[in-house]
Amino acid sequence: MTEKTGPINSQPITNEIETVLQRHMASYNENMTGFVQQTLIDVNSQPLVPAPAISLRLPTPEIKAELSPKPTIEMDKNSPILVEFYETFPTGQVFDSLASLRSTALEYGKKYNVALTTSKSDKTKVYLICKHGGYYRKNIKKATSPDKPMVKTRIRKSLKNGCSCLIYARYEKKGDFWTVRKSIGEHNHPIAEDPRTYAMYRSLEPEHLAFVHKQLKDSVCISDIVRSLIESGVKNIVSKDIENIQQDLKRKQAKAMAVAVALP
Template sequence: MMMITDDDGAFDGGGDWGCRVEEMGERGGGGGGGDVFKSREKLMEWVRNTGRSLSYAIVTKRSKTKNGYVSKVVLMCDRGGVYKSVKESSKATGSRKINCPFEMVGKYSKENGYWTLKVKHGEHNHPPGEYMEGHPIFKRLKPNEHQLVAELTGKHVLPKDILGMIKECDENNVSTIKNIYNARDKIRAKEHKGKSLMEMLMSHLQDKGWHISQSIFRNCKESFTTERDWNSFNVMWNVLVESQTWTSFLQYYKQLQSMLIHHQDVLDYLNSTWLNKYKEMFVFVWTNECLHFGNQTTNRVESQHAKLKRFLNLANCTLDKFIGHVDEVVNSQYTIVKDSFEKSRTVVMHKHNLPMLKLLRGFISHEALDIIIAERRLNRSHCRCQVRKCYALPCACEISKYKKAGQSIPLDSVDEFWRKLELPVHCEDITCDVELESFKKAFDNRSKPGKKSLLPKLKEITNPSIRFVEEPDVKENTRGRPATKSKQKNRTL
């Protein structure tokens, strides 16, 4: 999209809202003739669709009710206004508000029975959004979609399947699985007449070392006679894995040896299968010395496999359905990634609103800012530069230097990995000239029978409906002897 900015830094998003309103009036796009709308819903639908085409999200600023009906609605950019903190909260909160001046006013005429729209200020003070997935107004479910969620939830359809059906009906839908869960919660709360559901308290298994833990469980659990001994062993093993220094690793290993003095088979299994061969790949004292950007899981393939199985939800699945479910998993993750990118670009978390981070906000991911804030609280004397080594982010001693000099943390001190807030777009032309030339040479060098064998393959590529390979006939019942002599004769032919 072409982005236009005035000398004072204002953005019109590649299109003027006033011109759009005039064009709508000329086409009668409001549905009521001229520049009017038959209803407030029609007005809001046009405003949001137009805003989306310009990559801006427009929301309601305030409305005015007169004699029991809404007579006026003031619209603004979702980045308009200034955040006002009411009270402190333990939740991680943030705001995308940067006092954007964009504003439009819709008024209802009771005498004429229609709505009119006027642009009061048609410019923004920020560039258009990159991904609409990061704007809550666009992720919100429409009334018909909310009704579909209610119906399918009553039929025990899984949330991921509900989301898939909604996206099939509307290819522009950018809702995430979280929107489906939120809608289900509201539906259930309404069904329970406002009563909250019982909160389930359960501990979540750590992602780190899950594959190893599962293997240890299968091979070592039976060696412990009581649950208490097994739990104690698990605690000691996790402490060993999370050793931060070589000295502490040796100390915890000796404690593990003492604990397993009557379980030599378990100690032998841990040494031969994991510690002797792979300790450098999962024990913290080694992994903290290499760049991993926080990804220390030992089962990336298995975790994706488990996620795919949740989407399948079937013991058996045909190939065509399987490919469709793989596509659903990828699209779901793709939407979540774009949502995360747009939030990092536009939403300022209140805990990130520090002078030291002013050069980083909006240019690196929220996760990176969280890591820097946690490192900022660390005493410089305790810094082992692990954040610099493992995450390629400023560590405690670096942050201390910037703080002492009264400087903000520069953007170039952050690795490019954390600065990627947009997905790569491959615009280069893709050609097959080289491959076709190579095929022609190979074809010319073939014998006559060889040329005949290659031609059907080329025809299958250019015309997939033509298939030269057919499935063999399968006999439904091949067991036993045929009942009549005629059938015996047919079988021998």
């Protein structure tokens, strides 16, 4: 087969087309090589920015306690504990002083074994709440320095379960008295029957305290002292209370001895 030639020159058309294609391919490859190299330079020159860390915060025990349903105890509206509460601390009830309000709450609490403690207090207001009110918040002690590790605190079972029983009173400056602004007598937990439940009510009368002091000085064992108190009608004392009295006596004796030694 005879090859066709162009009208201008005698070179075959096929060779001319191949030459043009080769020239364009060479130019294309050169341009692409430069483009790829520049792209790599641009990419590598960018600073590495770390992706933002995703923080998953698990609910704390406090949040779990607040989100969890509160236990409810149906209390009889005609029960003496509620009737006397609302008769003693109705909204608008006036007390001559804060001390009078506190002593009245203490007498009521001791009578029905309800521990009313101070939640907030200042010169103008006071909140007396059930000891089971609020929620426990873990106290985390941070390390004071990098060399000292964080101190682990002992985990104790909390009595707080969100009980709403409270007495809120404010000081009325014009009349110089305290007025109950809000009171809730209902509890969301069973009322303890054991008079030894709350330490604030485990106190001894002066004559019983003198008896305990004498027994301790005579080296009588603590269990025998508790047994003697129970036989005499004192049923709100536990062995730990006698141990605390014993430790207090030892501290006072050590202090008195130190003072005596220091005297000329």
